[in-house]
Amino acid sequence: MSLQCHFEKSASTLVDCPRWDRREIAIAGRSNVGKSSLLNALVGIKGLARTSRTPGRTQALNFFTVGDNLALVDLPGYGYARIPEALAQRIGVLMTDFLAQRVNLSAVLLLIDARRGPREEEFELAGMVRGRNLELIVAATKCDKIRRGERPAMARRFDALNAPLFPCSAIDGEGLEPLRRRLFKISRAHGLAAPLNRHFHGREQQG
Numbered sequence: 001m002s003l004q005c006h007f008e009k010s011a012s013t014l015v016d017c018p019r020w021d022r023r024e025i026a027i028a029g030r031s032n033v034g035k036s037s038l039l040n041a042l043v044g045i046k047g048l049a050r051t052s053r054t055p056g057r058t059q060a061l062n063f064f065t066v067g068d069n070l071a072l073v074d075l076p077g078y079g080y081a082r083i084p085e086a087l088a089q090r091i092g093v094l095m096t097d098f099l100a101q102r103v104n105l106s107a108v109l110l111l112i113d114a115r116r117g118p119r120e121e122e123f124e125l126a127g128m129v130r131g132r133n134l135e136l137i138v139a140a141t142k143c144d145k146i147r148r149g150e151r152p153a154m155a156r157r158f159d160a161l162n163a164p165l166f167p168c169s170a171i172d173g174e175g176l177e178p179l180r181r182r183l184f185k186i187s188r189a190h191g192l193a194a195p196l197n198r199h200f201h202g203r204e205q206q207g
């Protein structure tokens with residue numbers, strides 16, 4: 001399955017978010033878990049979302065259109081200690097406000113490192129998503145780093161989240177096709193409750 005995709009804009013506040021009637025799926029997770037890399041792998045465009053070895057690369061909400069009706073939102077990561085406290089706090093507030101209030105949001109794709117598994121932060125985030133009746137799906141990232149024999153234990157660590165699990169790798173492409181199909185299913189299943197303003201057009205910097 002191939003996807004028409006382009007970078008639309010970057011927003012550092014909720015009022016800067018696009019006014020369009022696309023359904024959105026947010027990609028959330030700890031800093032450096034592989035959100036931007038997975039987005040690029042899903043749409044098959046290297047370098048579309050900026051990635052980095054240094055945690056804390058994505059510091060704003062980055063919107064990417066997919067096809068005619070869908071958008072993926074690359075969220076800044078949480079949990080990275082080595083950025084200034086004030087910035088970490090601003091990023092955390094932006095992410096939680098977006099997840100709590102954004103009307104276009106249909107689902108959240110929560111990324112968790114396959115080797116680490118979910119922790120308190122992820123359970124909290126999952127609770128928030130479910131509290132809004134949004135669909136939650138979970139991707140275990142960087143599966144190229146774990147051996148076959150470790151897979152059952154890995155899957156068990158994710159059980160308590162009680163959400164569909166997609167083991168993935170942006171490096172070797174594992175799990176991408178089932179995940180793409182799932183995202184499209186979500187975008188087809190949700191209609192907007194009320195029409196929003198017209199599509200935003202313009203070239204913007206990615207944050």
Ligand SMILES: Nc1nc2c(ncn2[C@@H]2O[C@H](COP(=O)(O)OP(=O)(O)OP(=O)(O)O)[C@@H](O)[C@H]2O)c(=O)[nH]1
Pocket residue numbers: 029030031032033034035036037038050051052053054055056057058059075076077078141142143144145168169170171172
């Ligand atoms: N082995 C492996 N490395 C990966 C994979 N996905 C991402 N990485 C690496 O992990 C690092 C972080 O990737 P990003 O995609 O920038 O992570 P992010 O979650 O967007 O990070 P922030 O924007 O800082 O929150 C980079 O060095 C990537 O090359 C994967 O599937 N396998």
Ligand SMILES: [Mg+2]
Pocket residue numbers: 035036037050051057058074075077
């Ligand atoms: Mg990123």
